[in-house]
Amino acid sequence: MCPQNSNSELPSNLISIVGYGTFITQGYWKKKINVEVCxxxxxxxxxxxxxxFPYALPCKHSSFWALRFCVYEEELDELDTKIKKDWKI
Numbered sequence: 667m668c669p670q671n672s673n674s675e676l677p678s679n680l681i682s683i684v685g686y687g688t689f690i691t692q693g694y695w696k697k698k699i700n701v702e703v704c705x706x707x708x709x710x711x712x713x714x715x716x717x718x719f720p721y722a723l724p725c726k727h728s729s730f731w732a733l734r735f736c737v738y739e740e741e742l743d744e745l746d747t748k749i750k751k752d753w754k755i
Contacts, residue, residue: 679739680718686711686732687720692752694745698735
């Protein structure tokens with residue numbers, strides 16, 4: 667869950683998501699709430715041949731850095747649409 671800010675109460679319909687790759691390079695995290703760097707433990711990022719974007723796969727004792735930020739529940743569909751457009755899905 668997204669942390670509550672002691673100075674101003676955050677709405678309850680915020681969802682915490684982690685972004686890496688396209689989320690960072692395309693700036694999807696900009697103007698989001700509570701953006702912070704986070705370490706994703708026991709996962710590894712891979713770049714399969716022929717793919718320009720990374721995948722995150724479970725891998726014990728591995729880790730990578732990503733961004734954690736909060737979005738409103740309604741924004742999830744918007745992010746999905748942007749990603750599908752960028753990836754031409």
